[in-house]
Amino acid sequence: MALGPAIVVDQFGYLPGHQKIAVIRDPQTGFDANDALTPGASYEVVNAVTQAVVYSGAPAAWNNGTVDTTSGDKVWHFDFSSVTAAGEYFIRDRERGEVSPRFKIGADVYAPVLKAAVRAFFYQRAGQEKTVANAGAGWADAASHVGPGQDRNARLYSAKNDASTERDVSGGWYDAGDFNKYTSWTAGYVVDLLQSYLGNQPVWTDDYNIPESGNAVPDIVDEAKWGLDWLGRMQEADGSVLSIVGLSHASPPSAATGPSYYGPASTSATLNAASAYALGAKVLGGFAAHSAYAAALRTRAENAWNWAVANPNATFRNNDAANGSEGLGAGQQETDDRGRFTARLIAAVYLYDLTGKAVYRDFVENNYAQANLIRWNNYVSPYEGGMQLALLYYASLPGAAASTATAVRNAYGNGMESEWFWGKVTGKADPYMAFIPDYIWGSNSVKSVQGSLYLDLRRFGIGSRSEAEVMRAAAGYVHYLHGVNPLGKVYLTNMYSLGATNSTNQIFHAWFTDGSAKWDDAKTSAYGPAPGILVGGPNATQYDWDSRCPGISPLCESQRPSPPYGQPPQKSYKDFNDGWPLNSWPIAENSNGYQVNYIRMLSRMR
Structure with missing residues (x-):
């Protein structure tokens, strides 16, 4: 059986006790709108070694069959969380015969x-x-x-x-x-x-x-x-x-x-x-x-x-x-001035933790309320990750004033309970279970930070959400980056040796440059880019070719490349690394910042 693009899963796998949902997709808008799909009534989890069917069930329509505007897809969820035995599996549409990529279940996936x-x-x-x-x-x-x-x-x-x-x-x-x-x-x-x-x-x-x-x-x-x-x-x-x-x-x-x-x-x-x-x-x-x-x-x-x-x-x-x-x-x-203030406040947190000196503690105590988390009334944001983490860390220190620690913890907990966080989880705002407000430059990094926002509730003991709820919310962002997205793409480079079926093949990088016989493309070059590098991701608002195209260069061809241009936000991606004038970098470049955000999130999946 050939792998079908209709069923997307985490291509590395799932932890035994965690929620496991395969997404079945029927594209309605975007470059793949002609790939229509009507799912069968029954889906199966198949042991890839023995070919035994270990679970079967019916898929459930996401939001009663609504088309999601961010992906352009109509989606069904197939929940197979009850499968917990370690092993290698795939999902199969019993009637249509389509199958998902293989994946593993295990404590160390x-x-x-x-x-x-x-x-x-x-x-x-x-x-x-x-x-x-x-x-x-x-x-x-x-x-x-x-x-x-x-x-x-x-x-x-x-x-x-x-x-x-x-x-x-x-x-x-x-x-x-x-x-x-x-x-x-x-x-x-x-x-x-x-x-x-x-x-x-x-x-x-x-x-x-x-x-x-x-x-x-x-x-x-x-x-x-x-x-x-x-x-x-x-x-x-x-x-x-x-x-x-x-x-x-x-x-x-x-x-x-x-x-x-x-x-x-x-x-x-x-x-x-x-x-x-x-x-x-x-x-x-x-x-x-x-x-x-x-x-x-x-x-x-x-x-x-x-x-x-x-x-x-x-x-x-x-x-x-x-x-x-x-x-x-x-x-x-x-x-700017605000940025320098933020840097000073963060530095004071870590210097106080190190030295215990009053000068640093006093600066935090006298200025923490100027952080956006506090001054904007429980403002939690994936774009404020460093400041929020520093304040949560400070609130966990034994020398922090009790009133300050309470204010920080309450602001963070209340912010996470807002419509933009738990509201999006319980309201099933994203059929791919990894909501972010916008698909901009570095959207994969935003996904990673957003996952960590939930995990920090558990790390710092904030709020009343159970560990299972927190892990379920955060895992959606991990699964998205591992293939549960409209492209069925693992957004890490060259991960085929670790089990990926559809991994990122090209990134905009001076070493792994376009046209290199050795490093251009993981599929067609001798080696491709080094493994494990998170790519920037879909970018619906900041990608365009050079404004002087098409006349300035034959490389422009006659129209903007689509995808990534002119697509639903989650499909605003192309696996390419062209330089000028197609300017792939707002989508295809890596960053150590993206990388460490992903690392911090993934390292707490257990």
Whole structure:
């Protein structure tokens, strides 16, 4: 039997005690509207090894047969939650013969997927040799950006001919599909990696096949330390932290020979680095081998705070022609007054947790009510994840004022009970069981954060929802990214060896570039992109080709590519990595931010 596109499941599998729902789809609008389907009256769960039918039942129409506008689909749900025995299965329409991809049921179905997702950070490391043993033959590469004029002796962007500005800014991670290294964003990745560790410590092991594996420290902590090492090199003697390093690009990364340049210190970079230093000191201080390193991080954190307090408005806009930084980096990481305030509040939380000092506690107590969660009356949002997590973390600390902890917990709990969260779950707002308000740039990251919003209720003991309810709500977002979506697409790259039937084949990335015989496409190139990288996802509002198309280039052809253009929001995706003028990056680029949001969510599925 051939696999049919009509039945979508989590292609990796389901935990035994969790809800299990296969989605049967009848497309009504969008590029696949002609693929009409009338489901049979009975569906079966079939053991893929023995071919025995272990369960059968009738599918139930979602919302009485309503067409969902976000996907353009009419949908039925086939609930097979009663199947709990470990094994490999598929779903079959008994009358029509169509079958789903195979999937597993077991307590460890997500363990190899989580390992691949964390290992994606290893492939993003700058200055790290990627040996065959660690990277696999397909992605082995020499250390990148360590040649003359590169990261080990980078110069200030505005003094490119001044050797006195040279400094070692090696290490760190390529930020996304571009190879640049941004301090504020890197600091956020470090914090989220460490929070992933703290959120479910038993799941983390020391066998992820990275160079640090086997050192008696969980590999996710080792990966966070790689980022902290780089942030340490970015700190000046006065406590300030440089804002960015711009790198040259090539495929593979070791082939890049252009010079590296850095930007000056900024308040936002320094405050964000302070958070990473502080939480890093807290976590790494728990490992005897890193006690001295943790002590040094504590000093870095406090020095960064002190500099930022004394210099509250130091800004630097990279890649901005107005100040001569055009070409330094790509994305703009500088923020406004509100952004600096938020960074300072988050830093104060982690510094207080580390040091217990009143200066940091007082700042949180005096300013927490200015966070949007509080000042906008129980405002919970997937776009406020870092601030919300920091406040929940603070509210869990024994030294937090009881009134503050209560206010934070109540605001979060009440916000989650609103129509935008539990209301969407109980109201069955999304037939694919992973509601988000908009499909924008990085929608897969938003899905991941949204799943974690539910999981944080359990982590911090907030609200009256049962563990089963919380896990059911959060699991919908995991299943969506693993194939329970209108495309039946696993939104992780090259996961066929781990059981995916329809995995992301291409991403917009300087290494895995369009046209590369080795890395362009997981299906047609020698290797494809490295496994486990979360792609940006459907983008209904911010994707378009170059505005001068079609006349500017024959690559435009005569019309915009559809999909992704002109589709229902959940179908506004294409598995492609074309550069200019088709501009795939708003859909097909990765980001370490997307990656760590997915990791934090998946790591708590148990």
